[in-house]
Amino acid sequence: MQAEQREATATVLPSANGHASSPEARRLVRIEPPTGWQFVNWREVLEYKDLLQTQVHRGVTVAYKQTVLGFGWAIIGPVFSMIVFTVIFGNLANVPSDGVPYALFSYTALLPWQYFSGALSGTTNSLVSNRNIFTKVYFPRLILPLVPLGTGLVGFGISFGVLVVLMIWYAVVPTVWVVFLPVLIFILMLTALGSGLWLSSLALQYRDVGRIVGMASRLLMYAAPVVWPVSLIAEKLPEHYETIRIFYGLYPMAGVIEGFRAALLGTVPMPWDLIGMGTITALVLTITGAFYFRRTEHLFADVA
Amino acid sequence: MARPAIRVENLGKRYRIGVEEEQHETLLGAMGSWFTAPISNYRRLRDLSHFEDDENRDDVLWALRDVSFEIHPGEVVGFIGRNGAGKSTLLKLLSRIAYPTTGHIELVGRVSSLLEVGTGFHQELTGRENVFLNGTILGMTKAEVASKFDEIVEFSGVGKFIDTPVKRYSSGMKVRLGFAVAAHLEPDILIVDEVLAVGDIAFKKKCLGKMDEVSKSGRTVLYVSHEMSTVTNLCQRAYVLSGGQIVHQGPVQEAVEWYLDDMEVLDRDNLRLDEVDENERGGDGRLRFTSAYLVDRRGRHTHAPTAGEPVEVVLEYEAQEDLPRVMFWLRIDNHLNVPVSVLHMRSHETYYDIQKGTGRVRCRIPNLPLPNGAYQIKIKAKDYVQGHMLDALESALEFEVSASTFFGSDYTPDINHSTVLMEHGWTHEEHIDASVSPS
Structure with a gap:
């Protein structure tokens, strides 16, 4: 018991005889100075799942409220980028597109990319923009960086509908690997979450981080195979291609985007190597991020 | 004896306060510092969250130190003290918003803290949506909010405006809706900051009544305020905080008097205007x-x-x-x-x-x-x-x-309704005859 209590920094311990209704069995909350590294208390986050749900609902409603086009904006964003990219990179610069129309090629990549960049900036700013809430009420702070992951899915779903229309238009049939899409989406969310856990806490302590992420996000898009195919590396640097490809895979968006194209358009075989490397990065980011978030959580109210 | 609802032992909270900015005499010095600013800014921001062991540095402030007390289930206890006495820090620690530097707190049961009403309200959303938003932030499940929804609307008096965006509400309506949600939390321990200082008299009475009701049903209430009159009305016991420590405790009437006397002593020593800066x-x-x-x-x-x-x-x-x-x-x-x-x-x-x-x-x-x-x-x-x-x-x-004692009666208008008190008198006449009325 003694050891358990020492570890339990403001955690909820169900008391020994465990009858939830009797007053003796009411939960004991012990609040202590924070000690050492701890992993996120997922059970508590689960207890607050309704808060996550209403916050996601709020995020979606607010994003589209008092706009004329409403959810239309979820379509216009990626479609507009697709048109610009198709004109500049597809037509003017003649960037190869693995044998499918450039519009389809770039839109398939823009789908996960827009989700990622939206979730990244959303999670990074999640603590800063909600400081008027978490300095007034207790709830597991982890809820806040999770919210943008949920709200982003709505826009993602709508944009996905447009992709289906485009595929029908260009008469492209998806491969069987389309069943693997949910896994790719999961890796995508994990990557955003892992980065967000690190960045949200850092952005609260050092507001510079929010600005850096804004700029870095643009750079990261060109680093990801959004407007160009990975096969371009093989073409330009054939002698080091194998090595480059392994290291490039560490950037999770490489595997996710090429995976999306492989599964939906069949441009390339499923890039398992890229996906595998990316998953490792995403997991490392999320696990270390969770520890870092928990470690710094007690400071949030003091520095906000 | 039953287990205390709140037990606090040796609680302490240390903050780092901003150190004075350096002044530059020359343009060159100022330019130099522009280049070194990122480094010193980094140190400054980092120091807000990292403490070295030299704990008696002059930029360290102990907002609370060695605070211990026990509160039993069903008690209504007040905390009084001047600004900066540590009241809000104590509230933040009890509400699990900030973490203590030393000591610990044990709370038995479900805790709700009201440091503000309507936390998380979004202007664009309707009253209905905000009730759910606020309720879940305060720790209720959606099902709980839904089951109490009608009661909440009833209590708030917002009525037919419940599906109107909150931005069209008056500030009074927002406060009423916020308090209505909080009032239906059914916590075992309720921690209340001076939220009652807002709103009109009738609503204030309603809130006080609700808090009274909460305590009568065997729950514990912890109330922090500047307003001695509400503390005296509501609480049985009170603690006086000063300089981050509990300096007095006792039955509420006695504690309030002690506090007022203490303020008087402090003022005689402290209010030296010759020390006010020339600027x-x-x-x-x-x-x-x-x-x-x-x-x-x-x-x-x-x-x-x-x-x-x-x-x-x-x-x-x-x-x-x-x-x-x-x-x-x-x-x-x-x-x-x-x-x-x-x-x-x-x-x-x-x-x-x-x-x-x-x-x-x-x-x-x-x-x-x-x-x-x-x-x-x-x-x-x-x-x-x-x-x-x-x-x-x-x-x-x-x-x-x-x-x-201005009117010598038990009613004096409140500050929300009058700026000054005016001596006045009333007369009454009946059966007015037009021929004798002053013309």
């Missing part, structure tokens, strides 16, 4: 106020005068030279910074001839006509021979009116 005062300095305080009917220093009783504003000064024809005046502002009245020697067509050295001026108000609330006084002295300001202090003195 914060006006005038040419040939006369300087050294002290300003209130004296009540019995000649005691006070910070909490009673409306309807005589009070004297006493100003002490030191003059650097002989000054013929000096006029003093003071202005009383209320908590909204609305000037309530100017008390000026010019109104009495009088002045004082002042000799070098110290002296004291008294301004007597025979019948303090102010409703309950917080006020501050600005003081000025002017040389009417040369027309120069001698000294001017923006906030020389603060006080709080907390009781009234």
Whole structure:
């Protein structure tokens, strides 16, 4: 018991005889100075799942409220980028597109990319923009960086509908690997979450981080195979291609985007190597991020 | 004896306060610092969250130190103290918003803290959506909110506006809706900050009634306030905080009196106006106020005068030279910074001839006509021979009116409804005859 209590920094311990209704069995909350590294208390986050749900609902409603086009904006964003990219990179610069129309090629990549960049900036700013809430009420702070992951899915779903229309238009049939899409989406969310856990806490302590992420996000898009195919590396640097490809895979968006194209358009075989490397990065980011978030959580109210 | 609902042992909270900025004499120095600024900024930001072991550095502030107490289920306990006494830090620790540096807290049961009403309200969303938003932030499940939804709307009195965006609500409606959600939390321990200071009287009464109800049903209430009258009405017991420590505890009436007496002692020692920085005062300095305080009917220093009783504003000064024809005046502002009245020697067509050295001026108000609330006084002295300001202090003195004998009855209008109290009388006539009425 003694050891358990020492570890339990403001955690909820169900008391020994465990009858939830009797007053003796009411939960004991012990609040202590924070000690050492701890992993996120997922059970508590689960207890607050309704808060996550209403916050996601709020995020979606607010994003589209008092706009004329409403959810239309979820379509216009990626479609507009697709048109610009198709004109500049597809037509003017003649960037190869693995044998499918450039519009389809770039839109398939823009789908996960827009989700990622939206979730990244959303999670990074999640603590800063909600400081008027978490300095007034207790709830597991982890809820806040999770919210943008949920709200982003709505826009993602709508944009996905447009992709289906485009595929029908260009008469492209998806491969069987389309069943693997949910896994790719999961890796995508994990990557955003892992980065967000690190960045949200850092952005609260050092507001510079929010600005850096804004700029870095643009750079990261060109680093990801959004407007160009990975096969371009093989073409330009054939002698080091194998090595480059392994290291490039560490950037999770490489595997996710090429995976999306492989599964939906069949441009390339499923890039398992890229996906595998990316998953490792995403997991490392999320696990270390969770520890870092928990470690710094007690400071949030003091520095906000 | 039953297990305490709240047990606090040796609680301490340390903050790092900002260290003074360096000043640069030269442009070169300023430019140099522009380049090194990122490094020093980084150190400064980092230091907010990292403490080295030299814990007695001068930029470290212990907002709370060695605080221990126990509160039993069903008790209603007040915490009183001045600004900066550690009340809000204690609330933040009990609410699990901030973490302690030392010691620990044990809370038994479900805890709700109301440091604010309507936390997380979004302007664009409707009242209905905000009830769910706010309810889940406060720890309810959606099902719980849904089951109490009708009661919440009923209690708030928002009624048919429930599906209107909150941005179209009056501020009073927002507060009522926020409190209505909080009132339906059914916690075992309720921690309340001065949220009751907002809203109109009728709603305030409703809130106090609700809190009373909560405590009668065996739950524990912890209430923090400046308003001595609500503390006395609501609580059985109170703790007095000062400088981050509990300095007194006892039955509420006794604790409140102890606190008011303690304020008086502190004021006599602390309110030295000659230590006020030169930048914060006006005038040419040939006369300087050294002290300003209130004296009540019995000649005691006070910070909490009673409306309807005589009070004297006493100003002490030191003059650097002989000054013929000096006029003093003071202005009383209320908590909204609305000037309530100017008390000026010019109104009495009088002045004082002042000799070098110290002296004291008294301004007597025979019948303090102010409703309950917080006020501050600005003081000025002017040389009417040369027309120069001698000294001017923006906030020389603060006080709080907390009781009234102005009308000799138990009703005195509240500060939300009146700025000053006005003596008046009522008469009544019946069967008015037009021929004898004044024309």
